[in-house]
Amino acid sequence: MTSRDLAHYETRNAICEYGRSLLEDDLTTGTGGNLSARLDDDLVAISPSGVPYDDVTPADVPVVKTDGTVVEGEVEPSTELPMHLAVYESRPDVGGVVHTHSPYATTFASLGEPIPASHYLISFTGTEVPVAEYRTHATAELGEAAVESLGEEFNATLLRNHGVLTADESLSDAYTVALMVEYCARIHHQAKAIGDPEILPDDEIDRLSDKLDAYGQ
Ligand SMILES: [Zn+2]
Known part of the structure; x- marks a missing residue:
């Protein structure tokens, strides 16, 4: 195995492992949700379509070019491939x-x-988690809406009437952001249910984000 093959194997294996974590961490049910990781400038590994997370093997995980052509993998890529590719294209x-x-x-x-x-951990995503316009799932238009909402400054966006999209330096970081978004959403929901949560100012969140970046180095 060349070092390139090994790197691809490890990334495809990570797609399998984080897929199972999605279920364990209650971030999705059944075959819902999907994940991807950039392999190099023009290749992306993405979870396969319709395979239960417990059954996905690294060989199943499709490797696709940034134009959507499948180059490796036994199973079709996730139907949300266009949205994932749109994010990689707009955010190097x-x-x-x-x-x-x-x-x-x-x-x-x-x-x-x-x-x-309403909780400082929102700093993993930006000053808030914005909402992307509603577009039909599995379309290029949904990808455009997500990219527009993320802009340059957010690591997460809600997809109106649908779910959540997170994007960060690595799959592992994007996964952490997905956990943080769900936690902050839960706390905000609970706080609103019994009172009027205090919202932290943008400059404090910016300061916390800088701190997080410093930890990451
Ligand atoms: Zn979805």
Whole structure:
């Protein structure tokens, strides 16, 4: 095995492992949600379509070119491939993308309400989690809406009436952001249920984001 083959194997294996984590961490149910990781400038590994997470093997995980052509893998790529590719194209800083239907965050997606900074951990995503316009799932238009909402400054967006998309330097980082989004959504929901949560100012969140970046180095 060449070092390139080994790197590809490890990334495809990570897609399998984080897929199982999606279920364990209650970020999705059944075969819902999908994840991907950039392999190099023009190749992306993405979870396969319709295979239960417990059954996915590294050989199943499709490797696709940034134009969508499948170059490796036994199974068709996730139907949300166009959305993942749109994010990689618009954000060269992104190395991993996670899409979930996690229940608390998706509640806000259905309301069309951003998740504000009622908890400091929102700093993993930006000053809030914004909401992308509603577009039909598995279309290029959904990818365009997600990219527009993410802009340059957010690591996560809600997809209106659908779910969550997170994007960060690596698959592992994007996965952590997906956990943080769901946690912040849950706390915000609970806080609103019994009172009027205090929202942290943008400059404090910016300061915390800088701190996080410093930890990452
Ligand atoms: Zn979805």
